[in-house]
Amino acid sequence: MSALFVTSTGTDIGKTFVTAGLIRLLRDQGAPVDALKPIVSGYDPSVAETSDPAVLLRALGRAVEASEVAAISPWRYRAPLSPDQAAAQENRPIDFAALAKFSQEAIAAHKGHLFIEGVGGIMVPINERYTVLDWMTALRIPVLLVVGSYLGTISHTLTALQVLASRNLRIAAIVVSESDRNAVPLEQTVASIEHFSAGIAVIGLPRLPGGLNSHPAFAEIARQL
């Protein structure tokens, strides 16, 4: 039984992709799995099918319909901006205490595996006072850190590790999801990060053609959870 917070060094890195792959693998193994993506920005209900909650709901085998989207993603905003900015545009600021309570209640109630996907990177502002780091600190569940393999990712990743360590957050594993741009060979990136990861497992996930597929890397990640 584990609850895991899926975070990243930035946006568009692979949090949802990795989470959906893990959900499919665990469901195939017969394990109970649930997932939340409490905050979504850039959410357009007219193209909900491509949204993060839709990707997660499909992996969970649930219908992509308004009530299901609302259940796993209560804070949805139209503007593709950081949550503080997207929420300000709609004059609907995110109440940090309500966000923490929603997450904590799900953690307390879950059976099997629960994935909570963050939003953007580790220190994206949620409102004028709190960032994703504060959210993770309030929950105190292990973190799955998803990073890219683009040139520059090593510094971003090691910076993220320091910040997570500053709050004593446990990192279950680091997943390097191969980037589609400026990519340095995946294995080289994994090896460089490993030199500094102090024993935390670093798992490379190749760029998988045609969207979601199974790959042995997902099983390797699941073993660390």
Ligand SMILES: Nc1ncnc2c1ncn2[C@@H]1O[C@H](COP(=O)(O)OP(=O)(O)OP(=O)(O)O)[C@@H](O)[C@H]1O
């Ligand atoms: N290893 C991979 N193989 C193939 N496609 C991938 C891989 N990793 C990520 N992608 C694709 O890259 C895009 C961005 O990934 P994803 O949506 O998972 O990022 P994210 O970190 O969840 O972003 P956000 O901050 O918006 O939630 C998606 O189209 C996803 O399918």
Ligand SMILES: [Mg+2]
């Ligand atoms: Mg996502």
